[in-house]
Amino acid sequence: MQPGFLSIRSLTKRYETMVAVDDLNLEIAKGELVAFLGPSGCGKSTSLRMIAGLAPATSGTISIGGKDVTQLAPYRRDIGLVFQSYALFPHMSVLKNVMFGLEMRKVPAAEAERRAREAIAMVQLEGREDRRPAQLSGGQQQRVALARALVIQPSILLFDEPLSNLDAKLRDEMRSEIRSIQKRLGITSIFVTHDQVEALSMCDKVAVLNGGRLEQLGTPNDLYERPATAFVASFVGRTNRLSGVAEGDCISVGGKALRAPGASKGKVELMVRPHRMVMTAAGETMPDFGSEPINSIDGEIRDVYYAGDILHYEIDAGGQVMSVERTTSGGETPVSPGSAVNLTWRVADTLVFGAAQ
Amino acid sequence: MTAATMITAPGSRTSSIVFLATLLLGPIIAVNGLAFIMPVLNLLMLSFRESLGGGGLGDAYTLDNWSSTLVDGFYIELIVQSILTSLMITILTLVASYPIALYLHRAQGRWRTILLVLVISPLLTSAVVRTYGWIAILADDGLINNTLKALGADAMRLLFNKVGVVIGLTEILMPYMILALLAGFGRLDPRVEEAAETLGASPWKVFWRIIVPLTMPGVALGCLLSFVLAVSSFITPKLLGGGRVFLLATEIYDQAIVTLNWPLAATLSMIILVIFGAALVLYSRLLRAVL
Ligand SMILES: Nc1ncnc2c1ncn2[C@@H]1O[C@H](COP(=O)(O)OP(=O)(O)O)[C@@H](O)[C@H]1O
Ligand SMILES: [Mg+2]
Numbered sequence: 001m002q003p004g005f006l007s008i009r010s011l012t013k014r015y016e017t018m019v020a021v022d023d024l025n026l027e028i029a030k031g032e033l034v035a036f037l038g039p040s041g042c043g044k045s046t047s048l049r050m051i052a053g054l055a056p057a058t059s060g061t062i063s064i065g066g067k068d069v070t071q072l073a074p075y076r077r078d079i080g081l082v083f084q085s086y087a088l089f090p091h092m093s094v095l096k097n098v099m100f101g102l103e104m105r106k107v108p109a110a111e112a113e114r115r116a117r118e119a120i121a122m123v124q125l126e127g128r129e130d131r132r133p134a135q136l137s138g139g140q141q142q143r144v145a146l147a148r149a150l151v152i153q154p155s156i157l158l159f160d161e162p163l164s165n166l167d168a169k170l171r172d173e174m175r176s177e178i179r180s181i182q183k184r185l186g187i188t189s190i191f192v193t194h195d196q197v198e199a200l201s202m203c204d205k206v207a208v209l210n211g212g213r214l215e216q217l218g219t220p221n222d223l224y225e226r227p228a229t230a231f232v233a234s235f236v237g238r239t240n241r242l243s244g245v246a247e248g249d250c251i252s253v254g255g256k257a258l259r260a261p262g263a264s265k266g267k268v269e270l271m272v273r274p275h276r277m278v279m280t281a282a283g284e285t286m287p288d289f290g291s292e293p294i295n296s297i298d299g300e301i302r303d304v305y306y307a308g309d310i311l312h313y314e315i316d317a318g319g320q321v322m323s324v325e326r327t328t329s330g331g332e333t334p335v336s337p338g339s340a341v342n343l344t345w346r347v348a349d350t351l352v353f354g355a356a357q
Numbered sequence: 358m359t360a361a362t363m364i365t366a367p368g369s370r371t372s373s374i375v376f377l378a379t380l381l382l383g384p385i386i387a388v389n390g391l392a393f394i395m396p397v398l399n400l401l402m403l404s405f406r407e408s409l410g411g412g413g414l415g416d417a418y419t420l421d422n423w424s425s426t427l428v429d430g431f432y433i434e435l436i437v438q439s440i441l442t443s444l445m446i447t448i449l450t451l452v453a454s455y456p457i458a459l460y461l462h463r464a465q466g467r468w469r470t471i472l473l474v475l476v477i478s479p480l481l482t483s484a485v486v487r488t489y490g491w492i493a494i495l496a497d498d499g500l501i502n503n504t505l506k507a508l509g510a511d512a513m514r515l516l517f518n519k520v521g522v523v524i525g526l527t528e529i530l531m532p533y534m535i536l537a538l539l540a541g542f543g544r545l546d547p548r549v550e551e552a553a554e555t556l557g558a559s560p561w562k563v564f565w566r567i568i569v570p571l572t573m574p575g576v577a578l579g580c581l582l583s584f585v586l587a588v589s590s591f592i593t594p595k596l597l598g599g600g601r602v603f604l605l606a607t608e609i610y611d612q613a614i615v616t617l618n619w620p621l622a623a624t625l626s627m628i629i630l631v632i633f634g635a636a637l638v639l640y641s642r643l644l645r646a647v648l
Binding site: 054087152 | 548
C-alpha cells in the first residue's frame, strides 16, 4: 500500500476487558474525506481519539505527512476535532471560541480576529460573534465548532458524529456545507458516523469498521457493488440473504440450484440487493435479461407496504424472507399477499460470502 | 382542603396561587422570623443599650457602643485583622481543596464514593476534637517539632499564634470548601477540555483558560462559605491561638461570656453581620461576572 498523508499502521487500543480497535491499517491521501462507518461501539471514536492524541494507542503507529506523531500530545499534533456534543467553551463568546486556537498558536491578536471573523463568515454566522454558545441553536453551535476547528488550518480535520444531535433537515444542510468547505480548503478529513447515507453521500472513501476491525476501505461504489465481507454487504445498503451450500459456482439453496460468480465451497451466504431482484407474479411476463445468466427462485408474498412512489413486498422464499420493491406507475393494484411469485436476478449481482457468522 | 384542590378550584386563580405560595413558604418564613430575624433585631437593640458592668444593662439607649467601637484603634485593628486572617484562611483552604475537588469530580464508581466519605468524615467529629488533634501535632513537643528536632533542625513556634490558627482553621474548613467546589463544578466537561487541547492548548493553558473559569461558580461559593465560617469561628482560634490571637469572634465570646458586656458583644456581632453582607454582595457580583 502506498503511504498516504495520514498513515495508520497496526493501530490497536486495548482496554482492560476488551480490544476497542484491533490492528487498524489505513492510508488516507491528502485532501481526502474518509468516513469511518460502523455500528455503535465498533471503535470509531476510539480510533479518532487515538489519531487526535486524546487516547494513547496500545500499539501501532500514526504518522501525518511522514512524521510519526504516535507519542505526541494532542496539543502538538495540529489536528482539528469537531465533537458530537459541540464542546464549545461556554464562558467565551463565539468570536473568542473561534480565536482560541489562533491564540494558542500565538497569532497576533489583530490577525487572529480577522481570521476568526473570516471563519465565522464561512459558516454563515456573521453578526453572532458576540453571542455566548448557550444563546445559539444546536446547528449554530456546531457551525461555531466547525469554524473553530477550521480556523487553525489543521493538517487533519476529524469529525466525531458531528450531526447526530441535529434534526434531519439541518443535518442535510450541514452535510453539504461541510463537504463543500472541506473540498474548497482541501483539508484531509475523517468523518465518523454510524449513518451510512451520510458516509456514502459525503465522502470520497468509506472505512467500514466492525468490532474494532477494518472490514473494508473503498469508495462508496466499491462498498455497494463489491463488498469485501458479508458484514459490509449487510451494513451498507439493504440486502436479501439466502443461506446455502456451495460446490464450485453452484450453490444449493433449499434444494434449488443457484449460480454465483466465482467458486466457493461449504456453507455460504448469498446476498442480493433488493432492487436487483425482479419479482414476477403469475400472468406477468418475465423480464428479459438477454443472454446474461440468471438465478431464479419461487416464493409467496407475505406482506405489502405502500410507500407512495414504491410498493414494498415481503416474500417468503422457502423460509427465507426477501424484500423487493416495485415503483408504482399509478392505477395498478398491488399483488396481494398469498400470491405465488418468482424472483429473478443476474448471477453477476449475486454476492457470495463464507457463512462465518 | 389540599393544595392541589385549591389550584383547580374555580374562582380567582391568582388568589389560590398566592395561597399556595404562602402555604409552601410559611414554614421557612416562620423559622427564619423566629430563629433569625427576631434574634438579630434583638441584638441590634442590645447594641444601643448601655452596659453597667457585671452584665447589667442601663435603661437608656445610647450610641456609645458604636461610636467607641468604630473609633477605637483596637477594635478597628481587630476588624481588619479578622477580615485579613479569614481571607488568608479562605485562600489557603481553596488552594488545598481545589486539586482534591477536581480529582474527586473526575473519580468514578466505588473509588469516588470512598473518597467522598473520606472528605466528609472530618465533619463527623467536632471541631473541638479536631482542634485538640492539631494541638498535639503543632505543640512545641508535638509531632512536627519532634520530627524537626530529630532531623536536627530548629523547632518552630506553631501553636498559640496566628500560624496555628490558620493551619487549624484551614483544615477544618476544607470539607466545606470541597463540597462547595464539587457543587459548583457542573460546567466542567471533559470534551471541552479535549477540544481546547486539540486546538493547541497545553495542559497548563487548559487549566487556566478552561478549567479555572468554568469552576468559578464553585470557587465563589466555596470562598463565601469558608470566609463566613472563618470569620465566625471562635473555638479553634481560641484554643490554637491560646488567647494571644485576637479575632472578632473570640472577642465577642470574651465580651459576652467573660466580661459580660452584652451591648459591646452585640455591636461586634452586628459588625460581623455587615461583613457577611458585604461578602454576599461580592459573591453575587462575582457570580454574575463569571456566568
Ligand atoms: N475508556 C474506556 N474504557 C473501557 N472501554 C471503553 C472506553 N472507551 C470506549 N470503550 C469501549 O470501546 C468500544 C469502542 O468504543 P467507541 O470507539 O466509543 O465506539 P463508537 O464510537 O464506534 O461507537 C466500546 O465497546 C466501548 O465500550
Ligand atoms: Mg462514538
